[in-house]
Amino acid sequence: MNFKLNFGSKVKEAWVFYKNNVWNFILLMFVVFAVSYFASDHGFLVSIVANLLSVFITYIWFKSIFNMLEGKEFMPFSKESFPDLLKYWNLLKTTILIALTFLGGFILLIVPGFYFMGRLLFAVYISIEEPEKGARYAVKKSWEMTRGNGWRLFGYSFLIGLFTVLGFVALFIGVFVTYPLGMMILVMVYRDFKKFKEGNFVKEAEIIKEESKKEEVVVEEAKIEVKQEGEQNSPQIN
Numbered sequence: 001m002n003f004k005l006n007f008g009s010k011v012k013e014a015w016v017f018y019k020n021n022v023w024n025f026i027l028l029m030f031v032v033f034a035v036s037y038f039a040s041d042h043g044f045l046v047s048i049v050a051n052l053l054s055v056f057i058t059y060i061w062f063k064s065i066f067n068m069l070e071g072k073e074f075m076p077f078s079k080e081s082f083p084d085l086l087k088y089w090n091l092l093k094t095t096i097l098i099a100l101t102f103l104g105g106f107i108l109l110i111v112p113g114f115y116f117m118g119r120l121l122f123a124v125y126i127s128i129e130e131p132e133k134g135a136r137y138a139v140k141k142s143w144e145m146t147r148g149n150g151w152r153l154f155g156y157s158f159l160i161g162l163f164t165v166l167g168f169v170a171l172f173i174g175v176f177v178t179y180p181l182g183m184m185i186l187v188m189v190y191r192d193f194k195k196f197k198e199g200n201f202v203k204e205a206e207i208i209k210e211e212s213k214k215e216e217v218v219v220e221e222a223k224i225e226v227k228q229e230g231e232q233n234s235p236q237i238n
Contacts, residue, residue: 002148002149002152003149003152003153003192003193003196005156005189005192007156007159007160007163007185010185010188010189011163011181011185013188014180014181014184014185014188015181017068017069017074017184018177018180018181018184020074021068021074024074024075024076024077025074025176025180026176027076027077028057028060028061028064028076028077028180029175029176029179029180031057032057032179035050035053035054035057036050036054038050039051039054052092055088055091055092055095056082056083056088058091058095058124059082059083059087059088059091059128060076060081060082060083061076061183062124062125062128062183062187063080063081063083063128064076064081065183065184065187066125066128066129066187067080067081069184069187069188069191083131086131086132087128087131090127090131090134090135090138091124091127091128091131093134093135094123094124094127094135094138094139095124096135097123097135097136097139098120098123098124098139101116101120101139102116102117102120104116114154115150115151115154117154117157118146118149118150118151118152118153118154118155118157119142119143119146119147119150119153120139120142120143120146121142121146121153121154121157121189121190122141122142122145122146122190122193123138123139123141123142124138125187125190126138126141126142145193145194145197146193149193153189153193156189157186157189160182160185160186160189161182163178163181163182163185164178164179164181164182165178166178167179
């Protein structure tokens, strides 16, 4: 059974959250633009610092969205949304591992690189949700949980990316809407995919349990048949 995304319904769902938190999203977008500005064409050292800061901003984005989807307020500038050193370091390592994996895939051929993008789509979210387990765990878990859905997930992420780019096309100002919506939809996809996998796991467990019961019945019936044949073939003593 393959995972399916209803993109239209996710856009509508994300739009409700956006309208209720529009000014926080706009402020966060200005921070993103500022970091992006210094990340390019401002010298090597400034670019390094800006890129390190972008990992910090990435954590704030997704942690705030996780909290919002769990029923909390969207507060990206609160202490609760900021990573401590351990969480930041774990996300940085995860980001580096993902980048190296993509690079390896694109060096081999372009196609494997795209496939790896689908398989490792959830590594960042796992890193944020389970920071104590490390970067390698996040990458490994994403790889395992996306088995059989790599190309499908890449396609969904590509679609979300195109949707985000529409904001740049629409006189640039549209990115203040499409970028936050895209970020929210990505987290929604991750949460839905987790439920999808958990549901499949339960179904598989039920199937295995049912098959096990059938095997036990067959074994018991075989034992009864053997016992009956033994009794019929045993010599009668008068």
